[in-house]
Amino acid sequence: MPTSHADARYGLTGTMRATPGNRDAVVALLLRDVAELKPAGCHLYVVGLDPEDADLIRVTEVWDSRQAHRDSLQLPSVRAAIAEAMPMLTGEFTRTEFSAVGGLGLPE
Amino acid sequence: MPTSHADARYGLTGTMRATPGNRDAVVALLLRDVAELKPAGCHLYVVGLDPEDADLIRVTEVWDSRQAHRDSLQLPSVRAAIAEAMPMLTGEFTRTEFSAVGGLGLPE
Numbered sequence: 001m002p003t004s005h006a007d008a009r010y011g012l013t014g015t016m017r018a019t020p021g022n023r024d025a026v027v028a029l030l031l032r033d034v035a036e037l038k039p040a041g042c043h044l045y046v047v048g049l050d051p052e053d054a055d056l057i058r059v060t061e062v063w064d065s066r067q068a069h070r071d072s073l074q075l076p077s078v079r080a081a082i083a084e085a086m087p088m089l090t091g092e093f094t095r096t097e098f099s100a101v102g103g104l105g106l107p108e
Numbered sequence: 109m110p111t112s113h114a115d116a117r118y119g120l121t122g123t124m125r126a127t128p129g130n131r132d133a134v135v136a137l138l139l140r141d142v143a144e145l146k147p148a149g150c151h152l153y154v155v156g157l158d159p160e161d162a163d164l165i166r167v168t169e170v171w172d173s174r175q176a177h178r179d180s181l182q183l184p185s186v187r188a189a190i191a192e193a194m195p196m197l198t199g200e201f202t203r204t205e206f207s208a209v210g211g212l213g214l215p216e
Contacts (some may be wrong), residue, residue, distance in 0.1 A: 003111075011156045013121060013168060027209060036213045041143060044213035046152065046170065048119045048206030058206045060121065060168050064211030076133045097166065103141045104211060105152035105170075 009043060009106070010069055013060040015050075015094045022088035023055055029085045030059065033077035040075060041068030043107055044100075055090075062100045077104035116207035117151060117214070118177055121168040123202045130196035131163055137193045138167065141185035148183060149176030151214055163198075170208045179204075 001050035018026045030047050037045055050056040063069040072078055099104060126134045138155050145153055147170035158164040171177040180186055208214060 008157065012164075013166070017115065031210045034210075037212055042212055044152070044154065045211040046119070046208050046214055047211045048208045051205055051207060058119075058121070058204075059211075060154075094134070096150075096166075097159055100154050100156045102139045102142075103153040103155045103167075104145055104150055106154060107145060 008101045009024045010063045010066045011028045011044075011100040012059065012063075012069065012097040013058070013096050013098065015056050015058050015092075016057045017090040017092040018057060019090055020055060023057060024050070026085045026088050030057070032081060036075060036077050037065060037072060041065065042072065044105065049055055061108060066097075116209045118171045118174045119152075119169065119206040120171075121166070121204050121206065122199040123164050123166050123200075125200040126163045126165060126196055127176060127197040127198055131157070134165060134196050136191045137189045138165070138188060143159060144183060144185050144215065145180060148180045149173065150180065152208075170214060174205075 016026070029051070034045050035038065043064070044060065044062035046060045048058040048060070050058060054071055061069065124134070131142065135155055135157070142153050151168065151172070152168065152170035154168045156166040156168070158166060171180075
């Protein structure tokens with residue numbers, strides 16, 4: 001459990017809103033090729049649903065670095081998932097960066 | 109990567125605000141006994157810092173269930189950490205629940 005911030009990794013947490021009835025289809029797209037993110041430097045990619053809001057999807061991610069995350073957006077599987085998901089999203093996104101300094105579930 | 113929501117686990121993401129200069133001491137308390145959370149049903153406990161706000165701490169957690177999380181608050185180590193941290197917190201908390209339905213980094 002590194003506590004020095006030099007070991008901090010790049011974290012992102014945010015939401016996207018699906019158009020009514022499309023949330024699960026978008027979730028399936030987000031999860032389809034998620035295993036490919038690991039070799040790209042992703043330590044965590046958690047997809048969550050909101051118990052009160054049937055269209056909202058929450059994603060929390062931790063990457064080696066901001067650049068690793070940015071580079072991943074060029075992966076063919078990620079580009080394909082984004083292209084397929086966009087028509088099922090309203091365009092309302094929230095996005096917060098954080099430095100992941102440690103805890104349970106993050107590889108040492 | 110379970111996508112059926114029956115497999116969903118209980119997620120929490122939120123922030124706490126340290127009093128100026130105490131953020132790292134609070135982070136150290138949050139991480140001190142974090143390994144004890146796993147046998148209590150915790151799959152993920154990620155502590156993050158805010159790049160723009162030197163007093164803010166973000167914690168994202170995933171548990172077997174809401175009850176597992178609630179029960180963990182009775183663990184001696186958790187009670188001790190909370191008691192020691194409280195004097196270094198302003199009392200400003202944000203807290204959002206979610207159902208973690210899958211992704212990278214969550215045990216199958």
